[in-house]
Amino acid sequence: MDTPIRGLVYDIRSFSVNDGPGIRKTVFLKGCPLRCSWCHNPESFNFNPERWNRDEKTGLFTITKPEIIGKYYTADEIVEEVVKDIPFFEQSSGGITLSGGEPLSQAEFAFQILLKSKEYGIHTCVDTSGFATWQDVEKVAPVTDLFLYDLKLADNDLHKKYTGNDNRIIIENLMKLRFLKSELHIRIPLVEGITDTPENLEGLKRIIEKLPGLKRIDLLPYHTIARMKYRRLNLPYNLEEMPEYPLDKAEKILQSFSSAADMVTVGG
Numbered sequence: 001m002d003t004p005i006r007g008l009v010y011d012i013r014s015f016s017v018n019d020g021p022g023i024r025k026t027v028f029l030k031g032c033p034l035r036c037s038w039c040h041n042p043e044s045f046n047f048n049p050e051r052w053n054r055d056e057k058t059g060l061f062t063i064t065k066p067e068i069i070g071k072y073y074t075a076d077e078i079v080e081e082v083v084k085d086i087p088f089f090e091q092s093s094g095g096i097t098l099s100g101g102e103p104l105s106q107a108e109f110a111f112q113i114l115l116k117s118k119e120y121g122i123h124t125c126v127d128t129s130g131f132a133t134w135q136d137v138e139k140v141a142p143v144t145d146l147f148l149y150d151l152k153l154a155d156n157d158l159h160k161k162y163t164g165n166d167n168r169i170i171i172e173n174l175m176k177l178r179f180l181k182s183e184l185h186i187r188i189p190l191v192e193g194i195t196d197t198p199e200n201l202e203g204l205k206r207i208i209e210k211l212p213g214l215k216r217i218d219l220l221p222y223h224t225i226a227r228m229k230y231r232r233l234n235l236p237y238n239l240e241e242m243p244e245y246p247l248d249k250a251e252k253i254l255q256s257f258s259s260a261a262d263m264v265t266v267g268g
């Protein structure tokens, strides 16, 4: 008998409401080929389990406890967890979302989880940066009802500067993905002076124009809650001084994208 493939996961969250429609179980796969300056999940970067120290309050005292981030699971073990939430999925038209990190970096593991979830009739969603081989995108697409697809920076040099990697493969995959049957939503992080410049927003609109019938765009304002995580991981954080993204600015950007999709939201 074949040994089942195991994948590295750093969190499994029930009752997520911002990772696709309805109430979702979000499974966070560990490892990402990008290094977005604003990433709020730096514990997802590394493709191996790692350790950090977590502060825990007990009455008057705070104690520091070491914690391992990342655990190997089989797809069956993940799906066993996911099916427990089927009653909530049924009530809310929810389902499972694979997030990360970059879930397509563990494409075979992702495929098996999605395939087994579909066998239970569960709605499936993949939250991806699009930085993956086309073979990996094509592999998971038949068992993915919805892709939440990030678009960050239209200019390739800026993309390299702020994410550490090229955007060409991301745009190429997006242009091919529009012909497959999975639904597609675009997600745009709003980071002041980086992704929200008029040039970048116009550049992103030009890409989105090539996706006729796009159902939804989510604008995701930058928030500061990840700072503590960078400290715990001893990683430099280039946006230490960056404030939370102003919501009035996000609302204005929303207006400017209103004709680009059936629905445009701030916050997802």
Ligand code: SF4
Binding pocket: 032, 033, 034, 035, 036, 038, 039, 040, 041, 044, 100, 101, 102, 129
């Ligand atoms: S693609 Fe996502 S998980 Fe990876 S670094 Fe960027 S924001 Fe973080």
